């Protein structure tokens with residue numbers, strides 16, 4: 479497809495030396511609640527997303543997936559119609575709102591469908607903000623937030639939520655943990671033939687070990703059982719810097 483044009487009018491403020499957990503997340507929640515149009519936000523995930531974008535353009539940088547890379551994932555959700563998605567790294571809920579609503583819409587009106595989006599977030603404070611925004615967006619019947627490190631959250635999904643497999647993963651947490659946590663999901667049986675795995679920030683700041691792993695499986699490298707077909711989707715950080723998503727599909731479990 480190639481990289482679409484970046485519209486400068488949408489650009490977030492550039493990341494400073496400190497870029498999260500310095501009070502800006504609480505400021506975002508206050509900004510949403512005290513917004514002049516706050517009365518119209520209930521059950522409107524896309525309006526809440528546009529307000530998060532507005533905050534990040536005008537007040538403070540936010541480390542969200544943003545609209546450009548976000549569109550790559552929502553297109554994939556609409557096309558492939560996963561029923562269960564697991565994200566690692568939820569922050570303040572931008573991806574949970576965007577992908578949770580795409581998931582709900584993909585199954586709208588289908589009898590018996592139970593679309594589920596699990597957001598695994600290590601920070602209790604951020605997990606609380608995701609829950610609050612998910613409720614405001616009217617997505618609490620679709621999105622479940624699991625607080626804790628992804629490695630523990632994955633085990634919890636398997637053991638407590640009795641999840642057998644997931645149809646899609648969105649990996650967007652701690653770059654050095656991408657490989658280990660994907661392999662943990664594989665070992666728990668959560669990755670089946672046909673599961674999609676989308677990893678963020680593989681260009682900026684980059685995740686070379688992760689790319690080596692998913693791309694290497696197709697060449698028969700390593701002793702792992704899962705084999706992926708993998709491609710880079712070039713896109714943009716919401717600041718306008720070049721980034722990309724690695725989009726992989728598990729094509730075999732040996």
Ligand SMILES: C[S@@+](CC[C@H](N)C(=O)[O-])C[C@H]1O[C@@H](n2cnc3c(N)ncnc32)[C@H](O)[C@@H]1O
Nearest residue numbers: 542543567568569572573600627628650651652
């Ligand atoms: C880049 S942000 C996620 C952005 C989010 N997906 C969005 O689009 O708005 C990364 C998040 O991962 C969380 N995180 C870091 N290490 C983690 C881990 N091991 N397990 C779960 N969450 C983790 C951080 O607290 C942070 O909220």
